[in-house]
Amino acid sequence: MAGMNAIPAPLATPEPTPVAAAGQARRITHPVQVGKVQLGGGAPVVVQSMTNTDTADVAGTVRQVAELWRAGSELVRVTVNNPESAAAVPRIVDKLAMMGIEVPIIGDFHYNGHQLLTNEPACAQALAKYRINPGNVGFGKKRDTQFAQLIELAIQYDKPVRIGANWGSLDQSLAAQLMDENARRATPWDATAVLREALIRSALDSAHRAVEIGLPAERIVLSAKVSGVQELIAVYRDLARRSPFALHLGLTEAGIGSKGIVASCAALAVLLQEGIGDTIRISLTPEPGASRTQEVIVAQELLQTTGLRAFTPMVTACPGCGRTTSEFFQELAKVVQEHVRGKMPEWKITRPGAEHMTLAVMGCVVNGPGESRHANIGISLPGTGEAPSAPVFVDGEKTVTLRGENIAQAFVALIDEYVDAHYSRSAA
Numbered sequence: 220m221a222g223m224n225a226i227p228a229p230l231a232t233p234e235p236t237p238v239a240a241a242g243q244a245r246r247i248t249h250p251v252q253v254g255k256v257q258l259g260g261g262a263p264v265v266v267q268s269m270t271n272t273d274t275a276d277v278a279g280t281v282r283q284v285a286e287l288w289r290a291g292s293e294l295v296r297v298t299v300n301n302p303e304s305a306a307a308v309p310r311i312v313d314k315l316a317m318m319g320i321e322v323p324i325i326g327d328f329h330y331n332g333h334q335l336l337t338n339e340p341a342c343a344q345a346l347a348k349y350r351i352n353p354g355n356v357g358f359g360k361k362r363d364t365q366f367a368q369l370i371e372l373a374i375q376y377d378k379p380v381r382i383g384a385n386w387g388s389l390d391q392s393l394a395a396q397l398m399d400e401n402a403r404r405a406t407p408w409d410a411t412a413v414l415r416e417a418l419i420r421s422a423l424d425s426a427h428r429a430v431e432i433g434l435p436a437e438r439i440v441l442s443a444k445v446s447g448v449q450e451l452i453a454v455y456r457d458l459a460r461r462s463p464f465a466l467h468l469g470l471t472e473a474g475i476g477s478k479g480i481v482a483s484c485a486a487l488a489v490l491l492q493e494g495i496g497d498t499i500r501i502s503l504t505p506e507p508g509a510s511r512t513q514e515v516i517v518a519q520e521l522l523q524t525t526g527l528r529a530f531t532p533m534v535t536a537c538p539g540c541g542r543t544t545s546e547f548f549q550e551l552a553k554v555v556q557e558h559v560r561g562k563m564p565e566w567k568i569t570r571p572g573a574e575h576m577t578l579a580v581m582g583c584v585v586n587g588p589g590e591s592r593h594a595n596i597g598i599s600l601p602g603t604g605e606a607p608s609a610p611v612f613v614d615g616e617k618t619v620t621l622r623g624e625n626i627a628q629a630f631v632a633l634i635d636e637y638v639d640a641h642y643s644r645s646a647a
């Protein structure tokens with residue numbers, strides 16, 4: 220008798236699910252030139268970050284911008300909140316240029332941007348882009364006038380702008396107007412849907428106003444940031460559907476530590492997979508004493524693990540378990556990751572393509588040799604009770620077995636040899 224636990228008859232083998240090609244359905248927007256970096260228009264997704272120094276502190280800000288740039292930030296935003304900061308901007312840009320760092324610097328303005336840019340023409344000229352928050356441009360009648368002034372300055376200095384609406388500083392008059400309209404609907408939306416619409420409309424209406432004033436659509440980037448993962452996905456899907464503008468993605472106030480990383484990546488991965496997003500920032504709160512560069516590394520790793528871009532060789536490592544004899548394999552995974560990340564600025568110039576190399580560091584023979592064969596170079600360390608030897612696989616073939624105290628140094632040397640042999644020196 221066929222009971223509830225009966226095993227179903229085998230079915231015909233179904234067609235395999237295809238693996239989606241990264242960026243296959245990339246949304247094509249207006250291209251926007253920010254210094255020498257293109258956003259949108261089919262360009263690769265750009266990584267950006269923001270300093271947390273006092274911009275008026277020229278030396279401190281230059282140091283942090285340089286650090287972010289060396290970590291891989293392709294655009295860096297600084298706050299411009301007072302005359303001292305505005306006066307510092309051209310000096311910061313000059314000092315960076317003297318150091319050979321030509322990363323575009325974006326000015327972040329709230330409330331007084333129209334005054335600062337008018338009073339400091341050298342700042343208006345030195346910045347590569349102005350970020351304007353339509354909820355913080357000004358109040359009442361002044362808002363439209365001050366917004367128009369900012370756009371006219373962007374036209375005058377030939378600069379792009381990001382119109383960046385934010386959940387935390389929503390245009391309250393627009394929100395109230397949409398709440399009133401909603402109350403007259405036969406079936407009113409829920410309040411959060413109205414607020415999401417206010418955020419989107421704030422960005423879109425401001426962009427259309429900027430175009431009316433005379434700023435070309437090719438000089439406008441939009442963002443509409445919220446701090447909830449599902450809300451962010453919903454907002455950007457709408458924004459992408461309703462506008463042709465390049466989009467800056469970011470979960471605002473993502474938080475500290477793993478929570479901030481997970482929340483940002485959960486939201487941005489969904490949007491990037493749908494082809495939405497031309498530039499990203501991971502807005503992490505740094506742990507006390509931690510480097511600001513973590514947000515850049517997370518952004519790069521998000522783009523690389525989803526197959527959208529390659530920045531540095533990726534290390535596959537097993538999590539370890541009771542079969543692993545010691546912490547040695549964890550240390551080796553860390554040494555290898557830090558080695559290739561440290562070498563990448565040099566390899567970028569002398570060994571182009573090295574960023575696509577794959578590495579594996581595995582803890583024992585269970586999955587070690589198999590995973591190592593899938594990598595360009597992989598090592599399988601001895602687990603508990605296994606012979607004290609570590610076979611190395613190069614492009615699927617076992618080439619050498621490492622033993623003794625210097626396995627880490629020997630493996631790192633093999634990585635360098637592989638890079639030298641497989642990635643040609645550029646003409647530069």
Ligand code: SF4
Binds near residue numbers: 581586
């Ligand atoms: S490869 Fe070995 S050590 Fe690593 S998780 Fe698997 S069984 Fe454990």
